[in-house]
Amino acid sequence: MTSLFPRMVIQWEEILNRDKFERILWIDKKNNLVVLFPLTPEVTESTFPSYLPLSDIEEAIRMGNAIVRTVDPYTRTFSSDSTFVKRHGKARDEAWSKIKDLVLNEPDIYDPKKRGALFRSAINEKGISSRTLYKSCRKYWKYGKTPSALLPLMDKCGAPGIKRELTKEMVEAALEKGEPLPKRGRKKIIHDLSPGINLTTIDKENIKKALNEFYLKKSEISMVEAYQRMLEKYYTKIETDGTEVIEIDKAPSIGQMKHICYSEMGLGKKIKARKGRNEFNLNHRSKIGEGKVENVLDGPGFMYQMDSTVGDVELVSSIDRSRKIGKATVYFIMDIFSRYIVGSHIGLEKGWDGAHRALFDAFTNAAVLSRNESFESKKYCAVPKHLLFDKGSENIGLNSDNLTLFFNIETMNTPSFRADLKGEIEERFNWLKNELRTLPGFAKSIIKPRGEKDPADKATLTVADLRSAIKIIIDDYNNNSHLQNYMRNLEMVKDNVVRCPVNIWEWGLENSGSLAYVDYETAIVNLLPRGKATITENGIKLNKRIIVSEQVTKVEEYVEFYYSTARAINEEWFISSGAKIGSSVDVAYDPYDVNILYLVLDDGKKVERCNLTSNYSRYIGMHHSDAVDLFKAEQFETMVRKEQEHQSKMLKNKSVSNVVNEAALKTNEDVIQSNLSKSSQKNGKRTAALEEKFHDQGVTSITQHLKRESAVEEKNDENEEKLIFPRQSKYQQILQLMKEKEEF
Template sequence: MNFYVNEIVQDKSTEKSYRVLWIDPDNIILYTLDLNNDKAFPEKTLVSELTEAIVIGDWIKIKNDSYIPRVSQEYEQKHYDIRDKAWNIIRELVNEEPAIYEKKHRSKLIKSTCDKHDVSYPTVRKYLYKYWSRGKTIDALLPDYKNSGGKGRERKVGSIKRGRPPKYGIEGINVDESTKKIFRLALEKYYLTSKQNRLTDAYKFMLKDFYAENINYEMGVERVILKDKNTIPTLTQFKYWYQKEYNAPEVLKARKGEKRFNKDHRAVLSTSLSEVFGPGSRYQIDATIGDVYLVSEVNRNWIIGRPVVYLVMDVFSRMAVGMYVGLEGPSWAGAMMALTNVVVDKKAYCAEYGIEINEDDWPSHHLPEILLADKGEFEGYNVERLVRAFNLHVENAASYRADWKGIVEKQFDLIQKRVKPMLPGYIDVDFQERGARDYRLDAKLTLKEFTQILIKQILQYNTQHYLKSYMRDKDLVADDVQPIPIELWNWGIQNRTGKLRVFPEEFVKLQLLPRGIATVNHKGIQFKGISYSCEKALKEAWFENARMKGSWKIKLAYDSRNMSHVYVVDDSLGYFEECYMLDVSKRYEVLSLDEITYWKQEEKRLEKEQNHRQLQKDIDYITDVETIIKQAEKAKKSQQDKSLSKAEQVGAIRANRKEEKERQRKIESKPIIEKESKSTEVVQFPQTVAEKDFKRPNVREFLKRRKEDKDE
């Protein structure tokens, strides 16, 4: 049985839960922390004892981790400042593993930190407990009072002055929308510039421009007279709204420039560590555009272009631990899909593509300690999400240095060589040369089928591929471990664990899946032209309320590879609920967002073509009608009797109608079967019954006969 950093185990007899903080590389001891006691410190435990306790059922592993904070957009900048301040205090301490877990070393380290940062011993101890108990991430240090008071809602502006009573008799004003507009103009004109003025200077310039009561001239010099002190905003109000509306990256980029911000002021997200001790020490991620053209699963006559393939590789074992195949990217969204795949249950993932495997065939479902990525997708502010949520160190390879990610680059090369002889639509070296075959016309595989091929290839690589150039160290040689990815991984799990991180799959999806805005109306949850519903919507009568009160917007997370389900997200509550397709959208089930988008575009194109054909028919109809009318007008003119007066013409309508009706009856009363010739002989049958008039009586005659029958 294996244990992983961040796992939660529980003593069934006391119902106390403990988090695994650190595991000895030799897998002999580990340290745990009591999650039910905020005064607790790490405890040393033998791995064998904990294993035995779980085997006999006295202890259990807990999958749902409710202690990891769900970061919300409702946090204000001051909360992040508090977090960063706490992190700066303990960042060196928490890296002193395992010394920080031992009491004799911990006391010295904490005292040294207290002296260095001028903080108290209980404060450092509180920060350490929060960091350890809440998943060993930076966001664990966020304050717990984000939901106190009005939950970030602004107070309505009224006649009564908001805020605490004035100390020195200056009432001031309430900041309304017009005042905030002035604040923004002043900040952008005087503070968010390369001149790097002080905030107090920007405030003074604002007063001069917008709060002048009068202007006097003394000796030819303009003197601005400010309004009364109780009718102008204070410097404190100006600072408050500045801090509320502008974050650090915006300010630094505006004042110091983009290049200098990236060089000197961006968050330090990478590390210079290059040591690879075991599985999870470092993963490499990269993307490439596949050299094959694919067709749509909806209609194989639609060529959808070349796929984007993402691979995530473990450096120690060379095992492929995650993948993504789609039409997204190379981009941040595609990279997040690949990282999401890293933590999913691979058995369930393969089953989605009709491939059955055992859990031992692809056992990776962990995040690493360090992620080496490309400079493109993983450079910038977005990557801070990974740092905050998972305390994941991200290294960006330098431009034009693909050799820094040699492992994953080599795997791409293997993929291209292995699939080339078999794939229809594969691009050869003569692609786009004059006279070369257009390989796009050979496309036959769908995105799903191509993904199936790559999954099978990765499974074969992980379990069978012999790494000729892998340099085994003495431990691997001593244990006779073959340089095959799955064997290296399994050996590392048993002998060099401690670097892998486990997080709940739903939590990872919540953090990494791309987000979008959906509309709730009386027909369902509308997203990307697809209709969804969920249990929460039905229980709370969302659709009935939308029909009565009007539609509204909600936030969704979605997996673009399969749009059968999306997820309602509420960051403030850590809420995450699955939505399913309604019957009206079932035709899109199991399809990717790209295929659905292509399908809709094709339908619009066909609709446009049909509209043009219909327009042509309408024009033809108008032309035909006008021709008929012209002929009728010509005929009327040639036959018109000018001797008849208007009264005579109108007065003859009834007679004319009767005559026309008789004429029409004669025309329409033609026999169904025409006589073949005049020489046809008619045979007369003897009449045994007196001839009667068998004409169909009209209603008046019918009623008359009926009355006579009654009288008789």
């Protein structure tokens, strides 16, 4: 049975002919009496305390016709140092001093026969009116029988929540006096031009239409501009001269428009309309009930989060450091229970390749993370129970069915534009950005600010350098960072677990955890990039299609890598006339190491490792992106050299053509001048050949030489012994001249 005490509030059922709420002022168990004060519907000047048998109240409670309110709807609770109490405490104390002796005179104050005399005595003694005294006593009884019940009822002032509208009486009074209708609401400070209007139903509809049409849009125009457009659309008139003017004296004010917007249209609706639902859910939603997820997770491995972001550091090629290659993509995989970053990938790959390589790194890292020696020796992988990722580009091609079928991982997607649903890993990306600020080539923003130097000019690091730097940063975070906002459960508090990712991870593995184990081959087959390789005489050929240039037209090439394995050599795969030549095999490759290729055998049941052949040893130790970068650089150089070669050949051919054309012109001139027949020209070929030979040896022309000799003969007929040549035929003279030349 519920015990009854003074100040309790009794709530009666409607079947009883009593006020709904009554407060117990005094209990006389000896005489089975209870003094009640009605609280509803309203306390008036005729409201006084009344008596009721205690047994009747107890019976009503037992029968379910009345209950004792656990929450007093009329009590007034204030902090002693609140501004309201400090401001009105003096008025409360004065009112309490006037009724204190009267209301504490129980039970006589409740007896109608004695109450009148007590009130008259207090009125004479205190010098106050009976109305004020009765009002203070009723207020004291209604609001909890405490001095604080006498504080002013400021929350009742001004009729809050009640709209100021014209009543029928106000309209009739204004018409009777011949005055304009009174303006409801706050009066303007300056109202000489227009005191304003009372909003009609049409005005309210116009305001709502204008708000929906102009203000509640993603263009986010201001309220002032929306008000202007409302005036132009709904409150204009055409003058006699055809001019359109705004009737400002008949239009609502901008204050009235704001009042309708803020009072009748929810704040959430306004934000969604102006900024969009995604922005509202991300930055303006209510966060009630959003607690710490670590307290509902079953230890390490229960849930991983995966996400990627563009690295903020400009990079250079590892082959030619003078060449800039842009920014890498950073992938993180984090265990949510411990905040441990279990896997990562930093590379130029985007989408499928990068995401799966990060998963492969996270799963194979389990040998170290689980502290299990047998696990490391048997080459197993540790996988989580749940994997959470968004719908970003890193998951295009990510086959969730494979993760479920082969790893028994339940995958989950966050909605678009809801980075807050994976806030733990998003917070790590913000932290990483701060860590990378001191590196050369760091880009503060995607778009270079005006006047700032291009961060690519300071680029120094390669992909491998950035990968090493981020690995050091991750190791320091995992082993040394203090998670200030991490909320430990009671078991962790009892065990005094340090709020550091590695400590939480290790404690979780010892006390719970959801990591499962799969074999290493399964991870290789289902996570590493897959492809087809061809068996040739030179080895197992892996082709990768790449884009060499997109300057004018897209130029595509295939970079080739050749591998070998003991199995292929023993089974004579590479003999040119063998049955294996030209056949294809399924392979998987590790983007981190070109030297490694995995043969996928027996429909994925087995894998066998292959290594590069000796002819391709220059790629050993290279990342696939570096090898492709080297090939692209060489192919691009070949393209440039071919263009130069074509240009050089063109100039050579033009020069040769000029020589031929000039010689042809001279030859034609000599032929025309000689006026010889074709047969004579043929007979003169031997003489011409000899002429050319003498010309090369320094004799300009045999014909000229013979002419000179003939002149000498004619001049010295008398002295034949002095002639250089005896009289001989021209042919004999030429032979003699050649002989002398050789002896000389």
